[in-house]
Amino acid sequence: MPDTIAAIATGGGVSAIGIIRLSGEDAIKTVSRVFKTQNGTPVEELPDRKLVLGKLYDRKGRVIDSCLLTVSRAPGTYTGENTAELQCHGSPLVLAEGLLALFEAGARQAGPGEFTKRAFLNGRMDLSQAEAVVDIIDAETAEAAVNAAGQLGGAVTRKTGGIYDALKGVCAHFHALIDYPDDEIEEFDTGECLKTLSRAEEELSALSETFSRGRFMREGVPTAIIGKPNVGKSSLLNALLGYERAIVTAIPGTTRDTVEERCSVGGVLLRLIDTAGLRDTTDEVEKIGIERALSAAKNAELIITVTEAGEEPDAEDAAVFEAAAASGRKWLSVRNKTDIAEKLISPRETENADGEVFVSAKTGQGIDELCEKTGELFKVSPAPAGEILTNVRQADAVKRALSSVREAKQAAQEGFTPDAVLTDAEDAMRALGELTGQSVREDVVREIFSRFCVGK
Numbered sequence: 001m002p003d004t005i006a007a008i009a010t011g012g013g014v015s016a017i018g019i020i021r022l023s024g025e026d027a028i029k030t031v032s033r034v035f036k037t038q039n040g041t042p043v044e045e046l047p048d049r050k051l052v053l054g055k056l057y058d059r060k061g062r063v064i065d066s067c068l069l070t071v072s073r074a075p076g077t078y079t080g081e082n083t084a085e086l087q088c089h090g091s092p093l094v095l096a097e098g099l100l101a102l103f104e105a106g107a108r109q110a111g112p113g114e115f116t117k118r119a120f121l122n123g124r125m126d127l128s129q130a131e132a133v134v135d136i137i138d139a140e141t142a143e144a145a146v147n148a149a150g151q152l153g154g155a156v157t158r159k160t161g162g163i164y165d166a167l168k169g170v171c172a173h174f175h176a177l178i179d180y181p182d183d184e185i186e187e188f189d190t191g192e193c194l195k196t197l198s199r200a201e202e203e204l205s206a207l208s209e210t211f212s213r214g215r216f217m218r219e220g221v222p223t224a225i226i227g228k229p230n231v232g233k234s235s236l237l238n239a240l241l242g243y244e245r246a247i248v249t250a251i252p253g254t255t256r257d258t259v260e261e262r263c264s265v266g267g268v269l270l271r272l273i274d275t276a277g278l279r280d281t282t283d284e285v286e287k288i289g290i291e292r293a294l295s296a297a298k299n300a301e302l303i304i305t306v307t308e309a310g311e312e313p314d315a316e317d318a319a320v321f322e323a324a325a326a327s328g329r330k331w332l333s334v335r336n337k338t339d340i341a342e343k344l345i346s347p348r349e350t351e352n353a354d355g356e357v358f359v360s361a362k363t364g365q366g367i368d369e370l371c372e373k374t375g376e377l378f379k380v381s382p383a384p385a386g387e388i389l390t391n392v393r394q395a396d397a398v399k400r401a402l403s404s405v406r407e408a409k410q411a412a413q414e415g416f417t418p419d420a421v422l423t424d425a426e427d428a429m430r431a432l433g434e435l436t437g438q439s440v441r442e443d444v445v446r447e448i449f450s451r452f453c454v455g456k
């Protein structure tokens with residue numbers, strides 16, 4: 001029988017309310033030793049899911065808080081076990097003392113993600129849903145949270161569950177053929193089997209393709225800001241971030257190393273990389289910075305070139321445009337310093353850019369338009385919430401399932417023996433089972449939950 005775990009579930013600092021939660025067979029009995037209800041009802045007789053006022057006692061039996069308690073009994077709880085939650089005043093000291101009193105009353109400290117791990121082990125959610133819990137907590141844009149919430153609702157498993165069942169049907173038939181070769185099993189219809197495999201292939205391939213978008217959603221779009229020195233790259237980074245992150249001076253060559261910051265721009269999470277200005281230099285440090293700038297541009301998905309709005313591009317600007325055009329990545333041409341430009345010039349070299357925006361990093365003019373354009377370029381096209389894969393582990397499982405389905409299909413097409421098709425189809429099922437946790441190894445499960453915070 002799993003022991004009773006307890007943890008502070010809310011953030012570390014001072015807050016209005018702080019929550020201590022417990023889960024386990026003896027959760028309610030344990031909390032009854034440190035909490036007495038205002039109206040005298042014994043804690044163990046409290047109804048489920050009802051907030052009750054009472055007093056919290058420390059290890060020495062002194063009242064340390066007046067707070068609220070809810071108890072919920074198994075199995076209809078988050079963890080599937082008996083649970084209790086104390087809503088205290090949000091003093092870190094009160095919460096720590098309350099927790100220590102609970103330890104003395106028989107609970108032990110919960111490890112990272114242990115509540116959710118118990119929920120998984122007790123069948124309250126599958127593995128992809130459990131991972132969605134972390135994704136909601138870690139979400140940095142509203143879009144990421146909406147997708148994670150959809151996954152918590154089981155969107156990924158609903159999508160793959162149908163494919164899993166179809167493959168199971170194919171396997172059952174092949175098993176029958178192998179196990180009872182002499183029986184009059186309904187004439188095997190290769191056409192039907194191929195149709196099922198093709199449908200599975202199509203759906204898995206579509207799901208697999210959502211991952212590159214999903215990855216941007218979760219980790220951010222790597223974005224390199226490039227341009228010659230002094231055009232306002234660092235100023236642009238600061239304008240987008242809304243604070244003075246990078247050093248800005250009138251001295252060319254100020255930014256020598258790359259500076260990276262995450263920032264939500266037009267609803268899209270960007271990993272903005274400010275770089276050293278691109279120019280010919282003999283300065284050793286600056287040279288290395290320029291190499292890093294070029295390598296950042298190579299690894300970026302979005303390139304923002306910065307040039308001065310009022311000036312015709314010179315040779316250095318032209319080299320910057322050329323690097324962006326040659327990269328094959330999405331490219332936004334930012335024409336900066338509109339506040340001091342006599343007229344706004346649209347250079348011919350940027351015709352093939354994915355957008356041109358006139359801004360002043362100094363006054364903020366045009367920054368909204370830049371955000372909007374970025375949003376348009378990378379907005380995840382509407383997919384039902386949760387049907388975008390954001391998780392490397394899940395994407396890898398889907399990819400393996402896809403490749404096994406393709407092998408099964410090929411084997412069936414080429415008239416291989418039933419067991420050849422069967423082996424591949426079963427591999428695909430096993431890979432899909434990893435999404436829900438059906439066929440996942442214990443150490444992988446442990447690794448997944450170790451990424452959670454304590455108290456979740």
Ligand SMILES: Nc1nc2c(ncn2[C@@H]2O[C@H](COP(=O)(O)OP(=O)(O)O)[C@@H](O)[C@H]2O)c(=O)[nH]1
Nearest residue numbers: 230231232233234235248249250337360361362
């Ligand atoms: N007037 C004006 N000056 C700017 C603007 N953006 C940057 N600057 C100035 O240009 C100089 C170089 O800016 P910085 O951001 O360091 O350029 P970087 O070398 O490309 O990173 C600084 O003196 C900035 O104050 C702008 O939009 N308008």
Ligand SMILES: [Mg+2]
Nearest residue numbers: 233234254255
């Ligand atoms: Mg700079």
